[in-house]
Amino acid sequence: MKNNRLIYLIKGELIRLHKYKVTTISIFIAIIWSVLLFFVEGDIFNSLLPVLILVDATTMSFMYIGSVMFFEKKESTMSSMLVTPSKDSELILAKILSNTIHNFLSTALIITVFVILKDVQISYLLIAIAVILVTLYHTSIGLLLSYYQKDFTTMLMSVMLISFALLIPTVLFMLNVLTGDIWEYILLINPIQSANIIITQSFKPITLDWKYYFSLGYLIISGLLIYRFLVLRNFKNYAVSISGV
Amino acid sequence: MANIFEVKDLKFKYKTNQENVLKGINFQIKEGEIFGFLGPSGAGKSTTQKIIIKILENYQGNIFYKGKDLKDYKQDFFEDIGVSFEMPIHFSKMTAMENIRFFQNLYKKKADVERLMKRVGLWEDKDKMVAEYSKGMKIRLNIVRALLNSPTMLFLDEPTNGLDPANAKILKDLIREFKVSGGTVFITSHIMADIDQLCDRVAFIVNGEINVVDTPRNLKIKYGERRIKIEYKENNKIVEKLFSMEDLGKNKEFLNTIKEKDIETIHSGETTLEDIFIKVTGVTLDEKQ
Numbered sequence: 001m002k003n004n005r006l007i008y009l010i011k012g013e014l015i016r017l018h019k020y021k022v023t024t025i026s027i028f029i030a031i032i033w034s035v036l037l038f039f040v041e042g043d044i045f046n047s048l049l050p051v052l053i054l055v056d057a058t059t060m061s062f063m064y065i066g067s068v069m070f071f072e073k074k075e076s077t078m079s080s081m082l083v084t085p086s087k088d089s090e091l092i093l094a095k096i097l098s099n100t101i102h103n104f105l106s107t108a109l110i111i112t113v114f115v116i117l118k119d120v121q122i123s124y125l126l127i128a129i130a131v132i133l134v135t136l137y138h139t140s141i142g143l144l145l146s147y148y149q150k151d152f153t154t155m156l157m158s159v160m161l162i163s164f165a166l167l168i169p170t171v172l173f174m175l176n177v178l179t180g181d182i183w184e185y186i187l188l189i190n191p192i193q194s195a196n197i198i199i200t201q202s203f204k205p206i207t208l209d210w211k212y213y214f215s216l217g218y219l220i221i222s223g224l225l226i227y228r229f230l231v232l233r234n235f236k237n238y239a240v241s242i243s244g245v
Numbered sequence: 246m247a248n249i250f251e252v253k254d255l256k257f258k259y260k261t262n263q264e265n266v267l268k269g270i271n272f273q274i275k276e277g278e279i280f281g282f283l284g285p286s287g288a289g290k291s292t293t294q295k296i297i298i299k300i301l302e303n304y305q306g307n308i309f310y311k312g313k314d315l316k317d318y319k320q321d322f323f324e325d326i327g328v329s330f331e332m333p334i335h336f337s338k339m340t341a342m343e344n345i346r347f348f349q350n351l352y353k354k355k356a357d358v359e360r361l362m363k364r365v366g367l368w369e370d371k372d373k374m375v376a377e378y379s380k381g382m383k384i385r386l387n388i389v390r391a392l393l394n395s396p397t398m399l400f401l402d403e404p405t406n407g408l409d410p411a412n413a414k415i416l417k418d419l420i421r422e423f424k425v426s427g428g429t430v431f432i433t434s435h436i437m438a439d440i441d442q443l444c445d446r447v448a449f450i451v452n453g454e455i456n457v458v459d460t461p462r463n464l465k466i467k468y469g470e471r472r473i474k475i476e477y478k479e480n481n482k483i484v485e486k487l488f489s490m491e492d493l494g495k496n497k498e499f500l501n502t503i504k505e506k507d508i509e510t511i512h513s514g515e516t517t518l519e520d521i522f523i524k525v526t527g528v529t530l531d532e533k534q
Contacts (some may be wrong), residue, residue, distance in 0.1 A: 005351060012347050019338045076334050080390065082300055083328040084351040085320040240300055 005086060009094030010101070012067070017102050017244060022064055026106040027059070034113040035137055050200045055125070056107050057134040062142035063160045065099045069146035070155070073242040081239075088235050096139050096227075103135045104128075121204035130202050133216070134195040137223040141191075144231050145236040166192045184211075193220050202234055246401045248309075249398060250274040250297060251428050255306035257292055268453040270304065279420065279430040281444035283518075285528055289453040291331075293401065297431070298328055298400055302318070303372075320443040327396035331403040333383030337376040341386055342365060344375060345393055352394035361389045365415055381412050388416060399448055405439050417443055437518040447453050448519070451526040461518055468521040470514035473499070477506035490514075 017023050033052055042049055050193040072078050081091055088200075110128060149155040169186075170193050172178045187193045194215035201212045250273065267289050274280045284290045295301040295323070297308060299315065299322060308315040308458040335344045339381050345358055346379040362368040364384040375383065384407055391399060404420070405413040418426075418429055420443055434440055440447055448458040457464065476483055482504075488499045490513070502508075 008350055015343075016336060018338070019336070075337055076330075077336055079300070079330055080328075080334045080348065082346065083298055083323055083326070085323045086351055087320055113319060156272075236302075240295075 005091050006093060009086060010089055010098045013094050013098035014087065014102065015066065020067075022067055023102060024100065026064065027109065030056075030106040030109045034110055037110075037114065039152070040118065046119065046203075048084055049120065050196070050203065052114075052226075053107055053131065053199050054134070054192070054196050056110070057103065057131050057199070058138045058192055059105055059159065060106075060165060061099065061135050061138040062145065063156075063176065064103060065095065065139045065142035066146050066149075066152055066155045066159070069143065070152040075077065076144075076242070078239045089232060090241075091239075092143065092227075092232060092235055095143060096136060099139045100132060100135045103139070104131055107131045107135075116184050123202050123204065123206055126202035126206065127199070129216075133197065133219050133223070134244075137191060137195070137219050137226075140223060140227050140231050141183060144226065144234070147234055163192070171187040188214055188218065191219065191222070246277055248273040249276040249311060250431075251309040252293075252297070253308075253309075255293070255296065255304060255308065257289075257296060257304045259292075263479050267296075267304075270450065270453070270455045272399060272448050272458050273454060274429060274431060275446075276429055277423055277424065277427060278445040279443050280346060281434065281440040281441060281447035282380065282431065282433045282450060283434075283447055283522060284450035284526075285435065288450045290450060293450070294400055294402060294431065294433055298326060298532040299323075303492040313393060321358065321534070324394065326398045326400060327391035327394060328400045329387045329391035329402065329404060331376075331406060333380065333387050334381060335375040335386060336498050340372050340376060341375055341378070342371040344386070346432045348390055349393045356393050356395040358393060360388070361392055365389055366412075367524050379463075380407050384408055385412060385416065388419060392423070393413060396428070398431070399423055401430065401432045401434075403434050404432060405436060406434075409431075413439070437522070441518045451523055451527055451528055459503065464518065465515045469516040470523055472514040474512045475499075475502055475506075475508060476510040477502065477508045479506065483509065 014023075033056075036050060037045060037052065087131060087239040108131075111120070113120065115122065145158055145162075146155055169178065169183075169190060173183050173187055188197070188211065197211050198219070201208055252267045252272050253272060254271060255267050256265050256269050258265045260411075270293065279499055282290050282293065292301065296315070297310075297315070299318070310318060315322070321429065326518060330379070335341075341345070341362075342358075349355055349358065359368065365388060367382060367385055370378070370382065375386065378386065378398075387406065388401075391401070396416050399420075401420070405416055407526070417439065420432075424430060430443075432440065432444065444461060445456060446460050447464070449456045459467075473488045473490060473493065475485075475486050475488070478484070485501060486498075488496055493499055503511075
């Protein structure tokens with residue numbers, strides 16, 4: 001029953017993503033991206049595809065989990081969930097895992113389109129690991145962000161501000177405003193930079209350097225810590241506050 | 246009857262408040278009874294319910310459920326209880342049946358949903374989106390949601406609020422049937438008539454303190470006026486007479502009146518629960534804290 005319940009909750013979340021049109025929107029966005037990229041050629045295409053996958057696995061993860069949380073807040077359904085035998089961890093994991101499955105499928109759709117149409121050379125295993133890990137990580141952050149935002153608009157603003165703040169150092173480094181090897185290390189603490197590395201290095205030719213392994217380990221360890229000590233620990237207070245009872 | 250719940254010196258303070266919302270309350274709920282918890286808005290009714298259904302933690306005092314500390318219960322506690330919140334809570338873009346099936350599959354014990362849905366008059370509309378339901382239908386669905394795991398204890402927050410008299414009667418009958426089948430009910434409400442009709446015992450809570458716990462009957466006897474009011478017609482006028490209940494059978498004037506006069510009404514001086522509440526607590530039920 002215990003494991004069945006988690007699977008059942010995930011299934012329920014996926015059904016609701018469909019019922020609340022989140023799945024339709026994500027497929028629609030994936031198709032738009034695919035159409036746009038279809039007309040891009042050569043080096044620009046090669047550099048744009050990883051960026052697109054990165055945006056899908058990071059920013060879109062924030063958006064999708066944010067929309068789910070605010071739908072629930074609007075309908076106060078969390079209170080009904082709190083009085084079922086489901087554990088807090090099951091409720092959170094169901095949201096994180098369903099969002100990851102959902103996001104993974106939309107990213108897989110984009111990748112499949114380009115593997116077929118543009119003969120993109122990619123390691124399926126590495127890109128699957130990268131997309132799943134990055135989505136898991138950013139969905140957890142998105143869940144945490146939703147605890148502290150009043151509504152979806154405020155959450156969007158926060159996501160933009162955070163993404164912008166995280167991107168600044170990377171851009172400054174690329175523009176040689178920040179120079180020196182030390183920045184190469186410091187920037188790896190930025191989860192978006194780590195995500196970028198594990199996604200980019202999944203494209204062929206595969207040359208996995210230390211940065212890949214560091215980023216992989218960093219995302220796994222910091223992701224687990226964020227889940228355990230921030231997302232899970234603060235869930236009950238948040239759930240009670242939005243339960244509306 | 247054994248106590249199913251025992252609450253001892255319960256205190257609770259929200260992080261944002263300076264004062265305790267609950268200031269050391271004590272009460273017991275007996276197995277198989279309908280226990281009413283009454284008080285004006287902000288008195289601490291909902292907070293108490295949230296604590297005893299394990300939504301709110303970090304309280305002071307002791308709560309025992311079936312003789313075991315509530316804190317020692319894990320998720321299995323929720324297999325045993327059913328909760329209906331005041332506001333209708335459902336996934337609006339799913340049908341009523343999809344909502345019910347989703348929640349029911351989270352429990353080990355499963356009630357006969359078809360019977361419940363038919364009992365509250367929703368079976369015909371089971372495949373409608375909840376968004377299309379009226380408020381009354383959503384409230385009835387709330388009760389089905391609370392009963393879908395065949396609980397032994399039911400918690401109802403303002404169960405008839407917003408229902409028309411016909412639907413309120415269906416719900417009250419359902420609550421009585423639940424009691425007859427051996428269930429225990431905890432109701433918070435500010436609608437005195439419902440409480441009066443349903444509850445075996447009631448507790449009055451004001452400002453986080455319980456003033457009285459007793460049966461509605463005892464309260465009426467204790468706080469009511471022991472007198473009889475008779476109205477009769479005489480010379481085309483209505484005459485009203487009051488008699489003390491003490492030695493009523495020996496009161497010649499009373500006996501002559503009922504024997505000789507054309508009686509229109511006879512009332513005992515029972516008071517309403519609402520009047521008793523005001524008398525005991527000094528506040529009206531609508532009074533905000």
